[in-house]
Amino acid sequence: MLFNPLSSAYFQKTFNADKLRVILGVLTFALSYLFIINTNDYWRFVLGITFVSIGEILALTAIPSLLNHYANDTNRGTIQAIGSLSGSIGRALGPLLGGFMITSFSFDTTFLTIFIIHLIVVFFLLLLRDVKPKY
Numbered sequence: 001m002l003f004n005p006l007s008s009a010y011f012q013k014t015f016n017a018d019k020l021r022v023i024l025g026v027l028t029f030a031l032s033y034l035f036i037i038n039t040n041d042y043w044r045f046v047l048g049i050t051f052v053s054i055g056e057i058l059a060l061t062a063i064p065s066l067l068n069h070y071a072n073d074t075n076r077g078t079i080q081a082i083g084s085l086s087g088s089i090g091r092a093l094g095p096l097l098g099g100f101m102i103t104s105f106s107f108d109t110t111f112l113t114i115f116i117i118h119l120i121v122v123f124f125l126l127l128l129r130d131v132k133p134k135y
Helices: 003-010 015-036 042-068 076-104 107-126
Strands: none
């Protein structure tokens, strides 16, 4: 709660700033998984949780604004609902799929896989273009 207003002060309310916030947030999420791979040290777990929190501050607060760039007055609610639904599905299925992966493989393999998936997401985020005309 304390850092969210600070992050808003550093980023303007533009498409490129929102896109940058989401990309930085997803990269920070990805780094958090690297910190906890193959560790027995408490400080690395704390560092991982800290990076997850920073990723949430950056990405999750900018996603609705980024989605708003792709909406018009007739489909704005639908697009925002799909964005919200995606997060809810991730929170519902994430522990189930993560638990399955951990029991099938290992913690390290699971976290490395999730790190790679985040990098793939960043690649697709880099391809996003603003669809609204600039006057």
